[in-house]
Amino acid sequence: MSYDSSRSSANTSRKSKRGLDNSNSSNNKNSKQKTLGMAWGANSLSSSRSSFRNSPFSNFGSYMAEKNRKLQHQFEAEASTSSHSGSSPGKLIFQGVYIFIDGFTIPSNQELRAYMLKYGGRFANYFSRHQVTHIICSNLPDSKIKNLRAFSRGLPVVKPAWILDSIAANKLLSWIPYQLNQLANNQPKLSAFFTLKSNPVLENVLTDEVCQVNLDPFLKGGTTKDACISKVDEPIRFAEQAGELPDDPNHQFEELNTSSGKSSEVKMAEFGSRDAEDGNSVNSKHQSGPGLFSASASGCCLHNQSSDGSLSSEPGGPSNRHHSTLGDPNFVENYFKSSRLHFIGTWRSRYRKRFPSSSSELKCRSSDLNTSANSDKSTIIHVDMDCFFVSVVIRNHPELHDKPVAVCHSDNPKGTAEISSANYPARNYGVKAGIFVRDAKALCPQLVIFPYNFKAYEEVADQFYSILHKHCHKVQAISCDEAFLDITEKDMGDPELLASTIRKEIFNTTRCTASAGIAGNMLMARLATGRAKPNGQCYIPSVSVDEYLYKLPIKALPGIGHVLEEKLKKQNVWTCGQLRLISKESLQKDFGLKTGEMLWNYSRGVDNRLVGNIKESKTIGAEVNWGVRFKDLQDSQCFLLNLCKEVSFRLQGCGVQGRTFTLKIKKRRKDADEPAKYMGCGDCENLSHSMTVSIATDDVEVLQRITKQLFGSFCLDVKDIRGVGLQVSKLENADPSKQAPERNSLRSWLTSTTTEKACRINSMDKERARIDSEVKNLIGTSGQLFPDHTGFSAQVDSNSSSDISAPPPLSHLDMGVVKGLPAELFSELNEIYGGKLTDFIAKSSVASENIYSYPSTHSAEGQELAVDGGEGPLASDMIPLDFIMVENRAKQHMIEEEQVAPSWAGLQSEAICSVSPNNNDLMPLSLSQVDVSVLQQLPEELRGDILGQLPAHRKQELTSNAGSHLSENPEGALNIKITENKSNSTASVLNSNLWSGSPPQWVDKFTVSSCLILKTLAELYCTLGSTGSLSPILQRIISECLYPLDENSDACGEEATYDLCELFKQYVKLKMELDLEEIYVCFCLLKRLTTKSKLFLQVYNIVFPYLQASIGENYGGVKRRAINQLPCYPNLGFTVKTNPKGSQR
DNA sequence: ATCCTCCCCTAC
DNA sequence: TAAGGTAGGGGAGGAT
Ligand SMILES: Nc1ccn([C@H]2C[C@H](O)[C@@H](COP(=O)(O)OP(=O)(O)OP(=O)(O)O)O2)c(=O)n1
Ligand SMILES: [Mg+2]
Ligand SMILES: [Mg+2]
Secondary structure, three states: OOOOOOOOOOOOOOOEEEOOOOOOOOHHHHHOOOOOOOOOOOOOOOOOOOOOOHHHHHHHHOHHHHHHHHHHHHHHHHHHHHHHOOOOOOOOOOOOEEEEEEOOOOOOHHHHHHHHHHHOOEEEOOOOOOOOOEEEOOOOOOHHHHHHHOOOOOOEOOOOOOHHHHHHHHOOOOOOOHHHHHHHHOOOOOHOOOHHHHHHHHHHHHHHHHHOOOOOHHHHHOOOOHHHOOOOOOOHHHHHHHHOOOOHHHHHHHHHHHHHHHHHHOOOOHHHHHHHHHHHHHOOOOOOOOOOOOOOOOOOOOOHHHHHHOOOOOOHHHOOOOOOOOOOOHHHHHHHHHHHHHHHHHHHHHHHOOOOOOOOOOOOOOOOOHHHHHHHHHOOEEEEEEHHHHHHHHOOOHHHHHOEEEEEEOOOOOOOOEEOOOOOHHHHHOOOOEEEEHHHEEEEEEEEEEEEOOOHHHHHHHHHHHHHHHOOOOOEEOOOOOEEEEOOOOOOHHHHHHHHHHHHHHHHHHOOEEEEEEEEHHHHHHHHHHHOOOOOOOEEEEHHHHHHOOOOHHHHHOOHHHHHHHHHHHOOEEEHHHHOOOOHHHHHHHOOHHHHHHHHOOOOOOOOOOOOOOOOOOOOOEEEOOOOOOOOOOHHHHHHHHHHHHHHHHHHOOOOEEEEEEEEEEEEEEOOOOOOOOOOOOEEEEEEEEEEEEEEEHHHHHHHHHHHHHHHHHOOOOHHEEEEEEEEEEEEEOHHHHHHOOOHHHHHHHOOOHHHHHHHOOOHHHHHHHHHHHHHOOOOOOHHHHHHHHHHHHHHHOOOOOOOOOOOOHHHHHHHHOOOHHHHHHHHHHHHOHHHHHHHHHHHHHHHHHHHHHHOOOOHHHHHHHHHOOOHHHHHHHOOOOHHHHHHHHHHHHHHHHHHOOHHHHHHHHHHHHHHHOOOOOOOHHHOOOOOHHHHHHHHHHHHHHHHOOOHHHHHHHOOOOOOOOOHHHHHHHHHHHHHHHHHHHHHOOOOOOOOOOOOOOHHHHHHHHHHHHHHHHHHHHHHHHHHHOHHHHHHHHHHOOOOOOOOOOOHHHHHHHHHHHHHHHHHHHHOOOOOOHHHHHHHHHHHHHHOOHHHHHHHHEEEEEEEEHOOOOOEEEEEEHOOOOOHHHHHHHOOOOOHHHHHH
């Protein structure tokens, strides 16, 4: 209906859990801090985005958390004493209000604090998004306004007068008239300070209509000692009722069902009455957190107010013109902040952190094989909140419980906003999730629309799961409002009793009802819940399964969506009973092996899934398919960057890095009409293109480069783009020590702990670097200890000259290694660092904890400068990723030494790291670099591993042709020469006085060749290029690099570019036997060497993406593919074979 | 057979 | 105005 055509949805229900989940910030409310500013980002770590780095809001380290806690404690102590005196109920004006004061205020900070304390409110010493309900702010310089916008995010920013006036009025006034004007229109209005104080009329109106206390129901319930809570343990009646149920399942269903309609009100009467009581006691307060405005009982939605009010209150006041990527540079961030689907989509990731590794989920059932015998004995409970989003927002509106209510962004009766959830009265009118609000209003004109309150959903979900975990240790979370419990091995009696106990507790705690299904497997439990809704429960015993399913519409089976439903209906299958008549073979023929079997099983009530067998997540991604409109390439690139940032955040938040990157594009179909939905994507082609690299990364820069290339390969008119997504797969744990050990594998070797700590320059390293920078200034440069380091740097990277003579920054030392040094070496080292080493070790352990909890790439920028002092962002931007990749790989080889001689490894690798600290992780295992002589000296098992990674032709070369491999081409020959040429220089490297014992023989050459090879290769290439030993095309390219043509020269034009590309193409064709990696490396090097040649860059830009794409890990067939995919540039006269992916479909 | 890429389908 | 995301399962078809 609201669909335009092809839509993607998703199949579900799997849980994933990545064991590592760092420091579980489980109990840490601050962990809710958002990521890229996404309120509900998958990554719950605090962001220290540079934009508000200096604001108190960015500090969420453990120190702040602890300090905050203490101060709050102190405050509460005070409050408990003093508020006793004034504990007259009428005085609790600010109950549920939790303010944070930003900056200077007219009544002082202390005064306001005292007021809050006196009148029942709470006062935050430091901003905590999780608790604070209002930000109090008088007037701020413009520079601060921007930051305020960024972090306030939906929270009301209110002037202190609101507090004073509320006290004067002896009741909580609406804060809306007291909103900080600056935030809305960016223009400070001092007069606004006092305006409303003398406007009682307006005040009353607003107060009545839109009230706002953020009433935390639990706080309230707790403090007022809610009478209902004491009734909690009285499920007996409940249980009896359940126990009395007849055996006939249908009958049961009837009864339970009707009970939900009618008698359930009896059944749940306590709930209802409690609600009423509570409603009375709280009566005049309306709810609502930031941004919630109450809908009046009349059913009229006050959405307009909200829009100037708060909820989604976007910072950009005037920028509301276009709600698309065109008008808003922060579109991604803002969009996710308000997206319900984003909220529920990312919920699981937050859940993992809040309920970390609930031991339960990790493979509990040893009774492994799940034959049907198993399921006979199993007992599964499925619990699902009733109309979750609605229930939560009308918790304190008992008068609305029997009126049709829905949650939606908009109340516009002509609007295309989607209904998120509708309560059961509304469903009677046909209102349901997913339909447009205009259709909902047409079906039910009196429908009351409430806005979202994501914060409340999150809190209720937390409570929901706390209760579940309390009652059962095998909990499989399905979504924020839904879970399976496996109570098979629970000896505690009646499952139905347990279910009712749980439901009751949920209601008493959240004031929202849940329904439950009980059965022998997950499928049947889920179906039972459907029967039980709303506010009921249902048990389906095994014997009743067949009967229950017989008449069940196929669509009710999980896994059958509208497409399968339609296909089956075409076969005249409408019910599960009819579905059973089709043979498994036939189903498998029509729908595939697995799907067919699923249909066959499900139609018989068979489901072998186990509760809680959680797998670690396999992909992480972000996409936006709403409001995406680009006018030019720059728009799209900007958007892509933001998307990369987002994805990078999420990767880091999950503690993983990925190797495969998939860019998804929604492209407006040629004949597509305007989307039915406002700013929707309409009818689109879905295109995707992926690239796999050899080393996992989470670095935003790397992501950006990859994404750029992927994007380029689509060859699209950006104006047709209606949606963009970036997905990362082949995930690996970012902390290799927690990675599943792969014995003796090359990969585990390359990414071993020491490698990680010492060499990988990823977000964590960058953060470390930042921390280190503060110590860095104190360190002298008595670099005697690192003579080799110096020389090494000079050779490897001529660009970073400034820091050459300094010892490696402390942060780059592997403290694990340092600590393990012999005493005398340690003190020597400590001296070099001015005695800071000891301190730093202590410090770094603290710091790394913080980093662990709150990694942040966004603070990376200045840090690189601090570390290497040489290459700023500009330079680093010009370094091709690929060069870096290779260089980095060299480092990893280096690391290998550490395993052999750990005592010097850390320092050794330090030297390397400091050479180009802003390296990226990404690099191909560019096998052309595997030097034969080195290879031969490797330990047997490693050699085997390496060979195992090589493409066949390469393997042969290396094994059979040891000495003179590659000699058939100039590049290969160079490879060997380099090793020889540079072996002298290693001597010094290896002579470090930090050495203890002699390194294994092979370390020498291996290190040299891998660390220096690129630089040297580049030099030699250039030399040979000018002396004519290279092929014409490479020669020409190289000379262009060395002696770049004037930018304005004719020779830089299209024609020249074409010539060069064509030549290159021919070259590749002619030199089929030449490894693509060779060319690839060559290109990387050349790009590195020349940033001035426009001509070269043009060629590079055309050819390189294809090289890059081909260099992934798919060696097989790569050459041919790469050549075929050389692009078509119509104006250059290329003939294209087919353009990559997308367009050919 | 088994993997990979590019999709589609599905549940929340 | 409105905020159509996220992730797993799996099928088709190609490469090896
Ligand atoms: N298309 C959808 C489906 C769900 N949701 C959100 C709102 C729901 O409240 C919540 C939970 O989804 P459920 O499928 O559990 O639906 P409800 O809880 O709303 O209703 P029910 O009583 O059927 O469970 O997810 C949504 O925004 N859009
Ligand atoms: Mg629900
Ligand atoms: Mg649900």
